[in-house]
Amino acid sequence: MPAQTIICLTVFVITLILYMSNKFPLPLVSMTAMGVYVITGCLAPADALSCFSNSSVIIMGSMFIVAGGLNRTQMVHKVTDLAYKISGGSFQKGMILYCLVTLAIAQVAPSAILIFSICYPLVADFCRKNNQSPSKAMFSIVLISICTVTSLPIGSGATSYITANSLWETYGITFKEGMFDPMLVYLPTIILSVLFAMFYCPKVAPDYGSLYTDVQLKQMKEQKPLDPFREFMGYGIFVAVVIAILFSEKLPATIPTWMICFIGAVLTILTGVLSEKEAMQALTMPPIFLYIGSLAVGNALVASGAGTFLAEAIQSILGDNPSKWVVIILFWVVGFIVTQFMSNMALYSALTPVVLLMCATYGWNPTGLSNMLFKATFTSYLTPLSTVAIPLCMAVGGYKQKDLLRMGLIPALTISVANILWVGFMFPPC
Structure with a gap:
């Protein structure tokens, strides 16, 4: 693993620990993480500055x-x-x-x-x-x-299937998705x-x-x-x-x-x-600065190669003849966990090519897997890093990090199990 990726992941883990400890204001933690990423070279100064104008x-x-x-x-x-x-x-x-x-x-x-x-x-x-x-x-x-x-x-939502079918065609997938x-x-x-x-x-x-x-x-x-x-x-x-x-x-x-x-x-x-x-x-201002810092953390994870490292790790785990249940569980778990710490759309965009390439390779219908991945990356509400709506919710609800876990963990786990079983039995990749 490249040194830059190690540094980035280390800072990321420390940031999460500080979020959980609730000893420092969350905006301060996220903005400090941004500064550390810039100083260590994990994030270019121009990219950090662009977070303010996002x-x-x-x-x-x-x-x-x-x-x-x-x-x-x-x-x-x-x-x-x-x-x-x-x-x-x-x-x-x-x-x-x-x-x-x-x-x-x-x-x-x-x-x-x-x-x-x-x-x-x-x-x-x-x-x-x-x-x-x-x-x-x-x-x-x-x-x-x-x-x-x-x-x-x-x-x-009435036209999303059109976009999906057009994208599938570019990967040589002959299956069609309905409305x-x-x-x-x-x-x-x-x-x-x-x-x-x-x-x-x-x-x-x-x-x-x-x-x-x-x-x-x-x-x-x-x-x-x-x-x-x-x-x-x-x-x-x-x-x-x-x-x-x-x-x-x-x-x-x-x-x-x-x-x-x-x-x-x-x-x-x-x-x-x-x-x-x-x-x-x-x-x-606090939720705005919290989001700016969180955005920088996500950008650093991508820029440092952590995203590429994740995609390669998935492919190495699956091997040449993967079990369909393993594929479903793995993509849900990866999408669900990683989306708590970076932009859901960015993560979905990064993992979609992996899913479609796999479906094209094995001749699978991507309807279940692709749409399940979308929901996995949008089950994103356990940390302020997940999506811009969470810092705003924390501000108007007065929530701390521990509150998000207390309220959201059981729903998230239940939704996770239900999606895996639903897709596995009703929309398996085949």
């Missing part, structure tokens, strides 16, 4: 402000009152309702961070009205946001993640109280309703941003997703929905 960083910061603008309006309270009425004042029934709403939004919104940004202000206000801590609910919402995004043949095939492979993850979010996670989640300071609570009580124009703009900007993201593929290439969110944040301030001071309060 599109996800801009999206996160911008959506903080846009969501803050929505929070400033009366819409959140109106939705909360409606949910409170439908649930009869029951927190559990309200959580079931919001979990189903999140599942529906996840089928049309293209990313977990967007889904969670839409839902968490509504859920936080519902918690306030029920005298419950937001920490009891936020993990449930992010769990569904990550695990079920575009899982049903609705929106972009409903991905959804059928995803069923264990969809069902289990929603059930755990509804009934298990709220019970084991910590209770950190209000999560608001006395000053913030006083400011919330003293805030006067916005005038009709700013109230309308608070709604309109948020809805416009969401719709623009949903149809971003139809927009000119000069208007990427991060620009949509950025424009929404600027308009929120320019129209007076949020004052400059309120916007800065909404722009919560």
Whole structure:
């Protein structure tokens, strides 16, 4: 193993230990890891600097402000009152309702961070009205946001099979995937993640109280309703941003997703929905720095050759005539474990060629294996390194690393076993 890879993995393990110890702020740990990677040559200075301008960083910061603008309006309270009425004042029934709403939004919104940004202000206000801590609910919402995004043949999920078939052709694979095939492979993850979010996670989640300071609570009580124009703009900007993201593929290439969110944040301030001071309060920096550092850690793992080392290790383990059960278990375990520490899309993109090459070599139908790998890499919520939605969830839920493991480990293990058995019996590579 090259020395650079050894250094990178050593720093990575130390970073994880510090995450678990909870002795230092998580953003400090991740940013320190970035600095060490640069100093040791595992990460080029230019690559480290690019993490600050990463599109996800801009999206996160911008959506903080846009969501803050929505929070400033009366819409959140109106939705909360409606949910409170439908649930009869029951927190559990309200959580079931919001979990189903999140599942529906996840089928049309293209990313977990967007889904969670839409839902968490509504859920936080519902918690306030029920005298419950937001920490009891936020993990449930992010769990569904990550695990079920575009899982049903609705929106972009309705055309994913076309992309898959086109990709398979480039590898010489003659099998064809149908529109409903991905959804059928995803069923264990969809069902289990929603059930755990509804009934298990709220019970084991910590209770950190209000999560608001006395000053913030006083400011919330003293805030006067916005005038009709700013109230309308608070709604309109948020809805416009969401719709623009949903149809971003139809927009000119000069208007990427991060620009949509950025424009929404600027308009929120320019129209007076949020004052400059309120916007800065909404722009919560710790999760942003946590993600920047986490992004650098993932980039260093790739740049140091750890990704290549992983792919070669998989091929050497499988050998020339691998057992189909071994293949299924191995790819799920590798995808599930590694996705906790690096970008899920980056990992999926890195492992997909290995899966397709193997299927082409052995004449296997990749429907089960390929879609299972996608879900393995999107069962990513046990560490702040996994996906950008987790640092945001940790901020609004007040979570520590140990809380993520406490709430998420049993659902993750259950989902893992269910997927392996489901694919092995129903969609085996053959």
